Amino acid sequence: MPASKPQQPVQPEHYLDRILNPRSILIVGASKDPVKRGNRAIQSLVSDHYAGTIIPINPREKEILGFPCYPSIAEAPGELDLAVVCTAAHTVKAVIEECGRRKVKGAILLAAGFSEIGEQGRILEDEVVALARQHGVRLIGPNTNGMFSARLGCNAWGLPDIPRGPLGLLSNSANCVTSIVMQARTHGFMGISTMLSVGNQADIEFHEYLECLGEDPGVSAVMLYLEGFKDAAAFREVARRTTQKKPVVMYVAGRTSEGKRAAKSHSGSLAGAYAINRGALRQSGVTVVERLYHLYPVAEALSLFPPMRGRRVAVVSEGGGPLTVAADALVEQGLVLAQLSQETQARIHAVVPNATAIDNPVDAGGGTDPRAEYYGPIVRAILEDPAIDAVLIVGLLGGYADRFGEQAAPAEHAVCAELGAMMREHGKPVIVQSHYSDLKTQSLRILREAGVPFQRHVEVAVQCLACAADASAARARNAQPAVPAVVQGPAPAAMRTIEAALAAGRDLLETEARDLLQCYGIAMPEYRLLRSAGDAAAAAAHFGDRRLAMKVVSADILHKSEAQGVLLGLQGADALREGWARIAANAAAYRPGSRIEGMLVTPMAPHGTEFIIGVTDDPQHGPVMLFGLGGVFVEVIGDVVFRALPLAPADALDMVGSLRHASVLDGVRGAPPVDRAALADLLVRLSRIRELHPQIAEIDLNPVIAHAGGQAVVDARIVLHRNVPTQA
């Protein structure tokens, strides 16, 4: 491009931007038959007033729908941005080669019959991708419904009447996109900027699209329907950056094994472990919703809200029922119905002396006739109360004129216009739940212009606020500088231990695991290793009258309890000697010939709250941290949370507080509260240990007991990768 005069420095456009907003589109396999995709593709571009050049390719036609038709891609004129490939799977390799020779930047491969159908399709897909890489052609799909982008009116999808606006949408399912577009058409007030059916992600993956939409100033929020990542780590990295700029809201399919199976047969996607996805995405600042129909409302609301600084919400209405519904929903979704200050209450009382309730929720009804003009001064008073982070208005607003006649309209219109300004002025989210949302009343049109989101249902509006609080907190966590290294470099002793174990072809012994953790600043309970029964007297003397646990130490015995290699509550030299004999006999019976390094003897852990903590490798996300309630809880209620590594201190604290039964942390049955910071510190250190020693495949601390005096790591197991270079 000639630059004859100096230009303002501009943000260079993302490398996908030109493909997603092409100035020219080849229709490969263009047809005169109006029901064929090669014709409908042109129809959609025309009906959406595509501002670029449409170039049909078909050797047997001269013209299609008024556009000159070219016999081959080679003969197509001008710079070529995008090819919409409507032909069948077996033709695609040839098409890509032609595209490559003509320097077409990208191609949408609509055809199915690739990796989603099994091995044969996978081979074809790999060949297509190899060709495309060789020629520098980027691929959307295959097995995709296409793409829509509003900037140039590029409807390469075929869905009619897509409302235009600032929302991005990326999806593993075209059908779910239809669902969301219909929400935008019938309920929403924000339309679509760019939407993509990612298909098999053979070449371009979710994270590249997300990065492009993240950099597009015309996109205010991105929605995703996801059945599976191809590169989860890359996605997290892009998501973390993108969510500093705009909300990313995601529905992750495949929460259950039945859902995973359905996803697999549909898009060939391998849905990961849901709990791991959820944790890793939260950590990356992504808002995960668990109802498909929440995706659109939440994205819309989050793109309009200022940051939500806390979780304290005030609710305002005329009429009590929706306030009751809102109060229950707020509490159940982890928000706080905070008490308004005396001053705020006094101000509300001055506005509506006979209000039914003024402390929060605020019920402006009661005795007097309904009056929309109450909302303005009430909401202003609340927004000025420092104890409140957001306002939810429920019930009739938006319908006063419909319900009570046109004389109610002027006041209602004024309030609706005012709310947006108030939201921005005070920098606190305001959302309206209106029974009249679907009537699209004049008041709601005004509210929309004022930039205030409104929802039809109380519980959905509350979900928007809960997501806003979470998203703002995540953004704040991720805005902090890089993870401070609690530990500088790898400890030589730890490296030696790992190298020796690898050389011996085994995992770490429990004693080695304990020493390794200890040398990274994790306080470990004191222990003695008895090399023979003869060491019992010295150990007994050392520990005095403390009751002891004894555990076999053997590289041949992975599951000590199963081998009956653990004895509890021992006291005195005789007990230790007898213990040695019993465990040795059990070990010999369990696995004849197993080599016993000795017996680990350590004081019994004090009573307290049990947790399990671990590091493991997830096939999608790589190394992840696990934190959960231990004891019988583990299996029955499965209250465990995950985060990807490395783990920042803020994420570790968030992780600890994310347990479903986090009330356990406050102390159960008179137990003292658990020291959250100490647990978080332990998590961060483990993360750093895994980072410094990539040979570690798994760390398993089960249980860690939090007690009055601190926390005790009762058992430590470290499993090694056998084929990883020894230096990070």
Added chain:
Amino acid sequence: MPASKPQQPVQPEHYLDRILNPRSILIVGASKDPVKRGNRAIQSLVSDHYAGTIIPINPREKEILGFPCYPSIAEAPGELDLAVVCTAAHTVKAVIEECGRRKVKGAILLAAGFSEIGEQGRILEDEVVALARQHGVRLIGPNTNGMFSARLGCNAWGLPDIPRGPLGLLSNSANCVTSIVMQARTHGFMGISTMLSVGNQADIEFHEYLECLGEDPGVSAVMLYLEGFKDAAAFREVARRTTQKKPVVMYVAGRTSEGKRAAKSHSGSLAGAYAINRGALRQSGVTVVERLYHLYPVAEALSLFPPMRGRRVAVVSEGGGPLTVAADALVEQGLVLAQLSQETQARIHAVVPNATAIDNPVDAGGGTDPRAEYYGPIVRAILEDPAIDAVLIVGLLGGYADRFGEQAAPAEHAVCAELGAMMREHGKPVIVQSHYSDLKTQSLRILREAGVPFQRHVEVAVQCLACAADASAARARNAQPAVPAVVQGPAPAAMRTIEAALAAGRDLLETEARDLLQCYGIAMPEYRLLRSAGDAAAAAAHFGDRRLAMKVVSADILHKSEAQGVLLGLQGADALREGWARIAANAAAYRPGSRIEGMLVTPMAPHGTEFIIGVTDDPQHGPVMLFGLGGVFVEVIGDVVFRALPLAPADALDMVGSLRHASVLDGVRGAPPVDRAALADLLVRLSRIRELHPQIAEIDLNPVIAHAGGQAVVDARIVLHRNVPTQA
């Protein structure tokens, strides 16, 4: 009414029917001012073409809106069914007296200012009710928005454009009714038959309205928004009968303490303990939904569905995303995505040879162009599969013509018409989730006429099916004959024990509680009562080498553990003697002078799964049964369920299976499965014991341990009412 010729015997109409469908309406406080309620009340009746007589009452007017106005109720002509009282609270007593003298059957008291505002209002309300009872006038309200009934077009509410249909609606909140009416106006296809804002329920209560709507053949399902019962037992009784005939679907507000507080300030209602309400309502056959916006869709769907015989659902679509969403939602809501038989799969394959999936979910998409005509034969094949109880169609149906052009319309229309007939022919629910629901397409109009419910969102459609399965199961449970008495009459020994304890002014000792349970066929662990330390030797000899628990028996010590009155793991006479001394010392320290009856000695319970089981008195529902997970579970996860007494065997089994973590019953950590029938039998016996001995205030079995050999009641406490007659 003269009966000049013989008539068909008809069901006599319910005593409220004439008040809810009045043939004449007095407007007390009628006004010429069009913004006043006394004028708007007449406007609404006129605009809804009320078929009865409108009689305005106002001493200062001759005519209002064309209706002759009467100076007083006394002078109003003809038979008077209903008075709509628009005047303020302080006038109401005089109005009721006038109504009474003129034999008006019922009155709607719109005014607020009664019990909802506190003590002064309550006194006024009581006086009004006393007067009304004296005169035989039934009262709706006070503090109500009124009533709408479609039969005669009686809009005594004021809300415009209420769609008419077969649904009943009873509510503590007029504002929530507005929300539901707007759903019916904009999304639904069923309108309202009768709706009532029950106000303070000073006279007519929820259960009386419900009974009336239950007997009304024009009502196919009843929705309720409830903030509080006045007579929960009466409600349960009516609900149990009504749900044998038609669905009753309820949203119960006040699940959280914040919600309860909001309800209180709004309607003065005392929301009961939510878990108890939920359990007792489920037992009565009521479908409880936990989102307000589910109320209308679920009522609509349940009123159209045939009974759902099990929980096995098949899902059909063209396109995989919504199938994945549906699979996750089904499993999460307790339904089963059952495998289709080979035969069914073969039939589907014959219809769509290249379908993406045919085993369930069925994805008819894949390769071929979308074709609505696939749905008919696929759904028929599925409905004929005995392994399937219901069919859910998700995605595009209802929108083929909109999406793919008019040529798709004929096939789509034919399928939509056919689905209703298929549903009824096979007696299995069919529901459609259509992205196009809110476009109200021609296809959806046909589906509506065919009587097939459709929903906009997958998760809501799944909720409808889950509710249908629950409601059908409850109906089957409640259709069983009366509770068989596992125990005939009160045992004389038990009566003597209770009488003796009452005479002594104390609750039962643990030994007495154990004996009482035992004599009603509840197997209790063997025990010995040591009257003195001297009995230790005999007890030790009796129990041999079994390890024993020792507990203090004293009417003065209610909380044995707190008093350190329990020792575990004792063995041998010496240990028992020492134990006696230690517990006696602890008891003396805990409560000096406490009288010790002795020490109960019993073998330690085997390990197993701990439950808590109890009977207690709920302020709203009376005696209720509690069943829950015991041990540390009790406090942390609070997995407890409730039912009202008496408890039928089927309800007891349902109760056991209703735990949130019911997987515990299948055996945790290699434990054997819990004997559900044995637990249920225990619950039924406890229920019967409470019934036979109304002097029992509370039974507390904590824990009951289910183990390999059966179940052990480890601790039993029975607390007595001190002021109840001794015979049931």
